[in-house]
Amino acid sequence: xxxxxxxxxxxxxxxxxxxxxxxxxxxxxxxxxxxxxxxxxxxxxxxxxxxxxxxxxxxxxxxxxxxxxxxxxxxxxxxxxxxxxxxxxxxxxxxxxxxxxxxxxxxxxxxxxxxxxxxxxxxxxxxxxxxxxxxxxxxxxxxxxxxxxxxxxxxxxxxxxxxxxxxxxxxxxxxxxxxxxxxxxxxxxxxxxxxxxxxxxxxxxxxxxxxxxxxxxxxxxxxxxxxxxxxxxxxxxxxxxxxxxxxxxxxxxxxxxxxxxxxxxxxxxxxxxxxxxxxxxxxxxxxxxxxxxxxxxx
Amino acid sequence: xxxxxxxxxxxxxxxxxxxxxxxxxxxxxxxxxxxxxxxxxxxxxxxxxxxxxxxxxxxxxxxxxxxxxxxxxxxxxxxxxxxxxxxxxxxxxxxxxxxxxxxxxxxxxxxxxxxxxxxxxxxxxxxxxxxxxxxxxxxxxxxxxxxxxxxxxxxxxxxxxxxxxxxxxxxxxxxxxxxxxxxxxxxxxxxxxxxxxxxxxxxxxxxxxxxxxxxxxxxxxxxxxxxxxxxxxxxxxxxxxxxxxxxxxxxxxxxxxxxxxxxxxxxxxxxxxxxxxxxxxx
Ligand SMILES: [Fe+2]
Numbered sequence: 001x002x003x004x005x006x007x008x009x010x011x012x013x014x015x016x017x018x019x020x021x022x023x024x025x026x027x028x029x030x031x032x033x034x035x036x037x038x039x040x041x042x043x044x045x046x047x048x049x050x051x052x053x054x055x056x057x058x059x060x061x062x063x064x065x066x067x068x069x070x071x072x073x074x075x076x077x078x079x080x081x082x083x084x085x086x087x088x089x090x091x092x093x094x095x096x097x098x099x100x101x102x103x104x105x106x107x108x109x110x111x112x113x114x115x116x117x118x119x120x121x122x123x124x125x126x127x128x129x130x131x132x133x134x135x136x137x138x139x140x141x142x143x144x145x146x147x148x149x150x151x152x153x154x155x156x157x158x159x160x161x162x163x164x165x166x167x168x169x170x171x172x173x174x175x176x177x178x179x180x181x182x183x184x185x186x187x188x189x190x191x192x193x194x195x196x197x198x199x200x201x202x203x204x205x206x207x208x209x210x211x212x213x214x215x216x217x218x219x220x221x222x223x224x225x226x227x228x229x230x231x232x233x234x235x236x237x238x239x240x241x242x243x244x245x246x247x248x249x250x251x252x253x254x255x256x257x258x259x260x261x262x263x264x265x266x267x268x269x270x271x272x273x274x275x276x277x278x279x280x281x282x283x284x285x286x287x288x289x290x291x292x293x294x295x296x297x298x
Numbered sequence: 299x300x301x302x303x304x305x306x307x308x309x310x311x312x313x314x315x316x317x318x319x320x321x322x323x324x325x326x327x328x329x330x331x332x333x334x335x336x337x338x339x340x341x342x343x344x345x346x347x348x349x350x351x352x353x354x355x356x357x358x359x360x361x362x363x364x365x366x367x368x369x370x371x372x373x374x375x376x377x378x379x380x381x382x383x384x385x386x387x388x389x390x391x392x393x394x395x396x397x398x399x400x401x402x403x404x405x406x407x408x409x410x411x412x413x414x415x416x417x418x419x420x421x422x423x424x425x426x427x428x429x430x431x432x433x434x435x436x437x438x439x440x441x442x443x444x445x446x447x448x449x450x451x452x453x454x455x456x457x458x459x460x461x462x463x464x465x466x467x468x469x470x471x472x473x474x475x476x477x478x479x480x481x482x483x484x485x486x487x488x489x490x491x492x493x494x495x496x497x498x499x500x501x502x503x504x505x506x507x508x509x510x511x512x513x514x515x516x517x518x519x520x521x522x523x524x525x526x527x528x529x530x531x532x533x534x535x536x537x538x539x540x541x542x543x544x545x546x547x548x549x550x551x552x553x554x555x556x557x558x559x560x561x562x563x564x565x566x567x568x569x570x571x572x573x574x575x576x577x578x579x580x
Contacts (some may be wrong), residue, residue, distance in 0.1 A: 003403075003417045004369035010410065010448045011401045045413070045449035053446035056514055061408045067549065110405045113335055113363035125459070158341035187342065230343035 004036040006281065009046060014057040015105065024048055051219035062101045065118065066094075069101065072119050073147045075200065078210050079140055080126070087132070116155065119148045137214045146197045149189045153224045153232040159185030159251060161295035166286055177282075178257040183295045186250045189224040190242055196220050198234045203286040212295065225291035235291045240266035241284050253297050256285070299395040299541060300469040300501040301436040303391055306356055308565035317347040317556040325554065327561055329356040331544045334383040335363050349421055352387040357383045358496055358502070358542070360471075361394035364429065366439065367412040372425050377432045384435060391501055393438035393471040396422065396462060397419065400484075407559040409442045413449030414458035419465055426466035438501045439463065440471035443479045443517040455480065456494040463499050470495070473504035474531045475523070475546075479515045497538050505564060506546035520550040525561055528567065535571040 009031075013019060017034075021027035027047035035043055070077060080100070081093055090096035107129050126133055134140050161183035163179040171179060190248040196218045203211050221242040227233040237245075244262035248254045263284075264277045271277040288294045299305060307328035312320075314336065319325075330351060332489035337348050351357065361380060365373075384392050399408040413420045422439075430437045441459055453461070463470055472495075505528075507521025523531075523545065535541070545560045 003413070003415070003421055005399045006448050007367075007369060007398055007410075007412050011404065011406060014410075015406065041451060042413075042449060045451050049446040052512060053514070056445040056511065056516065057406075057408060057410065059511070060516070061406055064407045110407065111403050113399070113405055113407075154342055154344070155337070155340045156342065158345060226342055230346050232342075238399075 002037070002039065002042070005035070006046075007043055009035045009038060009042075013046065014054050016060065018054055018058070019047075019051050021047070024061075027119055053202075061104070062098050065105065066097050066101045068115055068118055069122055070097075072115065072151050073122065073144065074205050075210065076126070076140060076144050076147055078204075079137055079143065079214070080130075081134055083136045089209065097116075116151065122145045123148050129253050138217075139193075139197070139214065143197060144193050144194045144201070145191070146193065148200070149191065149224050150232040153187050153189055153226065156187035159183065159187065159295055160298060161185055161251070163292065164289055164294065164296045166289050169286075178255065178260065180256045181253050181297050182248075182256055182259065183253055183297055184245055184250050185225070185295050186291065187226060188245070188250070188293045190245055191222045191224070192239075192242065193222060194218075195222050198236055199224060201234070221289060223293045225288070225293035227291060230292075233291045235287050235293065237287070238263075238267070238284060240264075240270075241281070241288075245288075259285070259294075299539075300438070300499050301391070303436060303469075303501045304356075304505040304542070305540040306358075307358075307540075307568060308561040309358075309542065309544050310557050310561050311360075311544065311546055311548055312348075312357070313548060313551055314344070314350060315551050316557070317351070319345075319554050321347060321350050324354060325558055327355070327558055328565065329358060329542065329544075331360045332357050332389075334359050334361055334380050338379050338383055348387065357387040357389060359387065359389040360544075361392065363399055364394035364447075365400040366394060366396065366399050366425050366429070367418060367422050368400045369421065370400050370403055372428060374428070374432065377429055378465050380403045380459045381433050385435065389435065389464060391436040391438060391469070393440055393469075393502065396439040396459065397442045399555055411442060411444035412448045412458075413452075413490060414447060414455060415449055415452050419458065419461050422462050424464040426468050430468065435556060436469055436501060438471040438472055439466070441476050441480075442473070442502065445514050445516075448488075455484070456491050460495050463496055468499075469501040470497075470499045471502045471504060472497075472500045472534065473506070473546075474534055475504065475506040475508060475527050477519060478524075478527050478530050479508055479517055483514050489533060492534065492537065497534075500534075500538050500541065503531070503534065503541055503543040505560075506548050519546045519548045522547075523563070528563070532566070532567060532571055535568055540568060540572040 007014055019027045021030040026045045031043045081096055084096035089099040104125050108125050110118050127141050194217050195215050196282045200215055221237050221239050223235050223237050224232055240263045244259040247262045260281050263281045267277050311327035312330040312332045337344055395409045397411055399406050477488050477491055504518045505523045507523055508515045509518045543564050547557055
């Protein structure tokens with residue numbers, strides 16, 4: 001279909017390979033070779049467009065993608081941008097990041113209108129296609145996952161379960177408490193990171209810059225859920241509690257006892273007896289309620 | 299007004315950054331325009347906030363990814379999602395842009411102009427008919443800015459828009475700023491343009507700010523509405539009367555208060571030109 005060829009040619013000119021011909025005649029000759037499926041009129045129309053005008057679209061498209069990536073990955077971009085500038089990708093932060101986005105689009109084109117897809121592409125691109133940037137800081141792969149996870153938690157569909165108010169648990173006997181039904185909502189993300197990214201994100205929120213030097217290795221277990229305003233929120237947890245949450249199927253009714261049993265098994269070496277272990281469990285369990293990581297069936 | 303759509307007066311775009319403030323303070327504004335792509339298939343804060351806003355204010359859907367002029371297959375699943383979204387927020391009509399955004403399954407993430415050709419008209423019209431069938435509410439196409447059009451040798455922009463609207467039998471979301479920008483960038487008379495398109499098909503207006511970029515004016519939606527746009531807006535109101543007008547300011551987003559000031563100006567001008575009938579009548 002000729003219309004499809006015209007649109008594809010326009011796309012190529014604004015996104016991938018701008019015209020090299022300096023005037024309309026030169027561009028006409030160039031397009032005869034490049035766009036063989038177009039009619040002479042269609043080629044002449046395209047050749048009449050000044051390249052600067054095509055460049056306006058190139059600028060708008062990559063600026064728009066950069067804006068999305070800046071929103072989702074502010075810290076990851078801050079990690080890699082100095083290296084981009086050093087390597088001559090651009091003289092300013094803006095230019096360097098636009099060059100990065102342009103290369104991203106070339107290597108892993110964005111094939112939907114979904115922010116999630118663009119974010120996944122960006123993460124995979126930096127991890128797999130840009131060894132030069134991934135090497136800036138060994139925590140980058142973790143950080144990309146951390147930032148993308150917040151987007152996933154923000155966008156995820158809602159759980160059918162409902163919030164547990166901590167005071168309702170306080171009045172229960174131990175037996176009632178253990179039998180209390182719970183649900184791990186589908187939006188909850190369970191992660192182990194080799195770097196304390198929760199501390200890094202707190203620093204970023206406070207200062208709007210990264211700490212220098214970037215953090216050294218320090219393993220953490222973390223849960224990303226939703227706070228009272230239903231916005232993504234991280235909570236550091238112990239390894240036994242992470243194991244407990246992982247053992248519960250998402251969106252499937254379980255009991256507090258199911259969670260506690262896995263916790264106690266994994267924490268056996270840490271505590272002198274079971275009572276102490278259960279005490280530690282309940283202290284930590286309450287922190288899960290504040291990030292909506294555990295709900296109750298409706 | 300096209301298809302007896304209500305004249306909602308001046309509204310603003312619903313942006314993530316303002317949601318908490320809108321819910322807490324319930325500011326006075328005629329309506330909100332909501333981009334389904336920002337809320338579709340999302341839960342949590344975004345879904346909850348939208349529900350609260352839609353209960354308190356008239357909301358109208360405005361899409362950005364229909365890609366009505368594309369030759370890629372129409373994403374009917376997406377259109378069905380939009381229909382459900384419109385039902386949920388009580389959207390009286392729905393709009394998207396007369397352009398393409400997808401080609402060969404690659405998202406250009408921008409509103410790319412179509413060639414002004416017979417073939418493009420037929421393609422758009424066939425797709426609009428499917429969209430209207432699914433949406434079950436009036437559908438408006440918005441005139442976009444163009445810095446370069448793939449083809450202008452067959453007909454002018456005004457003729458292209460007119461023929462698309464008539465062939466598709468749909469309404470027009472007239473972006474007044476886009477008329478001004480295209481007139482400047484392509485060197486034509488904006489008033490002559492207004493007089494050569496079917497204004498009886500206008501169901502809604504857009505006003506937005508622009509910036510200079512080299513030798514062109516860019517439709518960046520990052521600035522207040524320019525003086526010249528207000529002048530052209532007045533001329534549009536003189537021709538079509540009371541309507542629904544929307545301030546688009548969606549990059550370098552200002553405070554909600556600043557955004558609402560722009561809407562207030564748009565409302566005052568409408569009241570001045572059209573008489574101060576109450577908002578919401580037909
Ligand atoms: Fe617009």
